[in-house]
Amino acid sequence: MNINPQSYTVDLDWKKPYPSIDHDNEAFWDGLKEHKLLVWKCKQCGAVYWPKAYCQNHDNEPFAANCEWTEASGRGKIFAFNIHHWAFHPGFKEEVPYVYALIELDEGPLISSQLVGGDLPTDIHTVGQTVEIVYEDHPAQGFTLPKFRVVRE
Amino acid sequence: MGKHASSGKYAIVGLGVVAGPQPDRSERMIAAEAARLAIADAGLTRADIGGAIDLRRTGGGGDRASYSDAFTRVLGIKNNFYFTCGRGGALAGLGMAATMSYLDRGIADYVVLMGAVTDWSQSQETRKKGFRGMAHAEKRGYWGKPLGDSRAVSHHSWMAARHMAVYGTTSAQLGAISVAERQWACMNPEAKMYGRPITVEDHQNSPLVAEPYHLLDMSQVSDGGIAFILTTADRAKDCAKPPVYVLGQGFGEVSADLWWEKKNFTHMAVEPAKKQAFGQADITLDDVDCAQLYDCFTAEVLFQLEDYGWCKKGEGGAFVADGNMAPGGSIPVNTGGGLLSCYHLGDLTGLAESVRQLRGEAGERQIEDCDIVLTTGHGGELVSPGMCSIHTCTLLGRHA
Numbered sequence A: 001m002n003i004n005p006q007s008y009t010v011d012l013d014w015k016k017p018y019p020s021i022d023h024d025n026e027a028f029w030d031g032l033k034e035h036k037l038l039v040w041k042c043k044q045c046g047a048v049y050w051p052k053a054y055c056q057n058h059d060n061e062p063f064a065a066n067c068e069w070t071e072a073s074g075r076g077k078i079f080a081f082n083i084h085h086w087a088f089h090p091g092f093k094e095e096v097p098y099v100y101a102l103i104e105l106d107e108g109p110l111i112s113s114q115l116v117g118g119d120l121p122t123d124i125h126t127v128g129q130t131v132e133i134v135y136e137d138h139p140a141q142g143f144t145l146p147k148f149r150v151v152r153e
Numbered sequence B: 001m002g003k004h005a006s007s008g009k010y011a012i013v014g015l016g017v018v019a020g021p022q023p024d025r026s027e028r029m030i031a032a033e034a035a036r037l038a039i040a041d042a043g044l045t046r047a048d049i050g051g052a053i054d055l056r057r058t059g060g061g062g063d064r065a066s067y068s069d070a071f072t073r074v075l076g077i078k079n080n081f082y083f084t085c086g087r088g089g090a091l092a093g094l095g096m097a098a099t100m101s102y103l104d105r106g107i108a109d110y111v112v113l114m115g116a117v118t119d120w121s122q123s124q125e126t127r128k129k130g131f132r133g134m135a136h137a138e139k140r141g142y143w144g145k146p147l148g149d150s151r152a153v154s155h156h157s158w159m160a161a162r163h164m165a166v167y168g169t170t171s172a173q174l175g176a177i178s179v180a181e182r183q184w185a186c187m188n189p190e191a192k193m194y195g196r197p198i199t200v201e202d203h204q205n206s207p208l209v210a211e212p213y214h215l216l217d218m219s220q221v222s223d224g225g226i227a228f229i230l231t232t233a234d235r236a237k238d239c240a241k242p243p244v245y246v247l248g249q250g251f252g253e254v255s256a257d258l259w260w261e262k263k264n265f266t267h268m269a270v271e272p273a274k275k276q277a278f279g280q281a282d283i284t285l286d287d288v289d290c291a292q293l294y295d296c297f298t299a300e301v302l303f304q305l306e307d308y309g310w311c312k313k314g315e316g317g318a319f320v321a322d323g324n325m326a327p328g329g330s331i332p333v334n335t336g337g338g339l340l341s342c343y344h345l346g347d348l349t350g351l352a353e354s355v356r357q358l359r360g361e362a363g364e365r366q367i368e369d370c371d372i373v374l375t376t377g378h379g380g381e382l383v384s385p386g387m388c389s390i391h392t393c394t395l396l397g398r399h400a
Helices: A026-033 B027-041 B071-075 B091-105 B119-128 B152-167 B171-185 B200-205 B256-259 B270-282 B297-306 B318-322 B340-341 B350-357
Strands: A007-009 A036-042 A065-069 A075-084 A097-103 A110-115 A130-140 A143-150 B011-020 B048-055 B081-085 B112-119 B208-211 B222-234 B244-253 B289-291 B373-379 B389-399
Touching: A026 A036, A026 A065, A026 A143, A036 B373, A065 B091, A065 B222, A075 A110, A075 B152, A075 B270, A097 B152, B011 B091, B027 B048, B027 B071, B027 B081, B027 B112, B027 B222, B048 B071, B048 B091, B071 B112, B071 B119, B081 B091, B091 B112, B091 B222, B091 B244, B091 B373, B119 B222, B152 B208, B152 B318, B171 B200, B171 B297, B171 B318, B171 B340, B222 B318, B222 B350, B244 B270, B244 B350, B270 B297, B270 B373, B270 B389, B289 B350, B297 B318, B297 B373, B340 B350, B350 B389
Parallel strands: A007 A130, A110 A143, B048 B081, B048 B112, B289 B373
Antiparallel strands: A036 A065, A075 A097, A075 A130, A075 B208, A097 A110, A130 A143, B011 B222, B011 B244, B112 B222, B244 B389, B373 B389
């Protein structure tokens, strides 16, 4: 699959595990539907977290008062990645081999997702490639998945 | 400094092992049988057991059993307490720490710690439905599931990948870990892979599962149960087998590291755990005769060899490739074959082997003059990118 646009729509029966959306991450998932990648930022010191957490740099209470969801650039670098050759779940059978990467967002936090599009890394020893978010919309299911693609610099 | 007051005050006096596929037995029946064997091994009866701890994985592999169907009821133990304890693969280390508190206060004279799994049997069932692996891994609850993070290997393999990227470690070096453990397993008739030696070439030729991991980088999927009896040192002397004394225990957590500091992808929470355990026992790494290091995948062994200081950080690949952890090496590691080649019952696998080595019951693989053994466990919540945040270090000795 060669993915060029910033987003694409997949409107088929969902055959994979569903995302776990709860009180803590509901805003994050809502953001994805609007094609925004939200991270959790401390209003006092600017430290950025994902997923939601207490700010590690100072006492902060009550919990939500010091931090807020804020839009991230959607860009980052590959921190480590693997290449799945086995589909453990039948929903991934048509996608193997696929790259599942740990991504260090420009804002700092690590997030993990599948890489899509061309230019996929193949040498495990090589990290640091720039990636950017691609929004995979599933309107029939009511959620958007954040995937990433390698950016040619 | 000297020894901590608790060092050598408690001992493992009973060991019961149910190994190999158990397709016709439920988890609780395996559990009860392992406990029965451990009680008999100690020369005790059911009436002696005052408490029981069910060592049970949490996170990815947990909460799938009916707790009310405790193995103690099946076995007919009239215990004062029963509870479940564990965190990923850190089961026995945590359970032992809790047990010592009960013994100390006289709430029980003898406590049975037991862990049982039916992962292999479950995997046979899930395979029929088109899944690979264990049924409980299908439950919802962690971040990457819809994105292709399907199994423990989906995120554990990053740790190997990161070490490879940072230090230039190679897959063939990881293969040396697999080969060394198989060499040990070939001296352990109880091991799943007994009689099936492998080479680094076999490792390299084994199917790629989640690259860099090949099939032979991954631990066994097992059925079975292991139980231990713990008591105080004074009671231990009257039991049937030589006591295995608890010299020290330490714990570390890197949950903050792994989410925010990004450091733990090439190390475990060894530093605090090592300091606590070795401090209590008042020994150094040179006093350790063999080590049973938690080895859910090959890279975890590499990390621990570096973190404990048998070699420098980043040099683990060369260290294992030189045969240092294999039979005849400078520090024998996972002498029963470990999770990679024996069977996977969390850190109970290593603890059982530690007991055998210290009792002199390890047959062909027995380490000469084995006085002190280090056993580790680790586990996490399988919420990628975070995993394996806890590390447990248990030092056991032949002498108090």
